[in-house]
Structures are given as C-alpha cells and as structure tokens.
Amino acid sequence: EAVNPQEYTAVKMEVLEWGPTVGNELLQAVGGKKVWMVAATLRPETMYGQTNCFVGPTLKYGLFEASDSDLFLITERSARNMAFQGVFDQSQGVFPKVCDVIGGDLVGTKVRPPFGLVPEVYVLPMEGVLATKGTGVVTSVPSDSPDDYRTLLDLRKKPEMYKIKPEWAAVDPIPVLSTPKYGDMAAEVLCTQFKIQSQRDTKALAEAKDLAYKEGFYNGVMTVGDFKGTTVAEAKPKVRQQMIEQGLAFAYAE
Ligand code: A2H
Helix, strand or coil, X not given: CCCCCCEEEEEEEEEEECCCCCCXXXXXXXXXXXXXXXXXXXXXXXXXXXXXXXXXXXXXXXXXXXXXXXXXXXXXXXXXXXXXXXXXXXXXXXXXXXXXXXXXXXXXXXXXXXXXXXXXXXXXXXXXXXXXXXXXXXXXXXXXXXXXXXXXXXXXXXXXXXXXCHHHHCCCCCCCEEECCCECCHHHHHHHHCCCCCCCCHHHHHHHHHHHHHHHHHHCEECCCCCCCCXXXXXXXXXXXXXXXXXXEEEEEC
C-alpha cells in the first residue's frame, strides 16, 4: 500500500435494467431499492465521455446497504473502507451486506453514467480489474484511458469469446478534452503509436496511461460540459464538486 493515500472520486452509476445473467437471489435481495454501481476514478473531468462500465468477470462483488433506500454494488473490501469513512448511513463499522454476486453475472446490465453525454451504458467485462484497488467497478472513458480504449477494441473484435452482445459495446469514444500532443482522442493516438495489441499489453498500456494523464492534466482544455474552454487542471476539482453536490459522487480514499 502506498504511503500517501489515493483520493478517488467515487461515481455512482444507477442500475436501470439488469442483464440477462443476473440471478434471482440478487433480484430478491434488491427488492424495490435503488442500486448504484460505484466506480472509483482519478479523472472526474472525463466523466462526460463514459461509454461503458467495466467489472472483473471473475471478481466477487456484494450488494451493500448504503441507506434505507439505496444499495451499492462494489467489492467487499471497498465497502469495508467506505463504512470506516462514514459513507454509509449506519454508524461507523457496521457492515451491511445483503447479497453476493460474481462480476460476470452483471455483464449486459444497463446503468446511467453520471454527467455522461450518453445517458445509458452497458456493463462489460475487463480482464485486468484488480480486486485490491478502488471498488472493482471501473467506468469506461475510451477517449482518454488507453486501458478502456484497448479493452473496447478487444471486446468488439471477439464478442462471442467475451460472451457479450455486440450492441453492448456499440458506443464510440466521445471527445471531452483536447491537448496539443494528442488532440481529442489521446487513448486512441497512444494505443496506435505504441502498437498496443490487447488489454494484456500492460507495460505499454502503463506508459500510455502515464503520458495521457500528464498531457491531459498540464496541457488539456475541456471541449464539453460546464467548464468547456477551461484547463483540465481547473475543471477537475470543479466537475468533482458538482457531482458531489448533486449526490452523484463522493470522496473515497485508500
Ligand atoms: B480511471 P490508480 Cl479517463 N482495477 O478513471 C483496475 N483499474 C482500476 C480499478 C481497478 N480495481 N479501479 C479504478 N481503476 C482505474 C477514468 C480514467 C482513469 C481515465 C484515464 C486514466 C485513468 C476512466 N476509466 O486511470 O492505480 C480507473 O480509471 C489512470 C490513472 O489508483 C482509475 O481512474 O492510479 C484508475 O484506474 C486508478 O488507478
């Protein structure tokens, strides 16, 4: 674990419709409650460009009571952290799990990405999702995240192998910011430049991710949203604050 805590923005994606492989046990546990898949991100200013939501297909998730009316779908590890950080209504330390679910069973579920220019997106599998980081839910922004971009290409290339319907991966990357070096599709430019062939090319992807992040942060200008025309560095905390004020995000550290 790092010495300095990582401060994430936890973005709340409301479940709109369950996918075809969700089990009855889960549906019963949900009852009439609202379910949110919560993704940890370091790039809140890119949330306009969400096109999917990724889960690890073999990872274990749970449904946790965030309040009387709301359930969070996240890993148990992150739920425990959230409980200690006072995210849940119940007093600190209470650990309100109501059901287990495997990531693969969530594929094809439809969620609403907060601030997304596309109002509904599908849950898809991503191989490299770590159980030890964030919530195990990753929101996909293929314009600016090389991992997200390459995973989308992999899924589109072999939908049967990944057990997905092609229409779940149909939304193209959406430009949200522009930089002098990579234009408004940093992830695509870098994946092409580095000849990245698959989401398993982790070394090249890490390098691409680093370059995209730095160029975006230091030289990026927003091309959409309320802070269009301002720098990414300036927009980042402001978009985050807006999302938090609207009840669509919260601070999460680990
Ligand atoms: B980021 P760090 Cl546009 N497993 O959000 C793998 N990756 C995970 C994860 C997990 N369990 N939890 C979060 N992440 C991803 C947006 C984004 C992100 C963009 C560009 C770069 C980027 C959209 N995906 O990350 O190891 C999440 O993806 C690169 C910095 O804590 C999260 O932010 O530095 C980021 O990794 C956190 O990674």
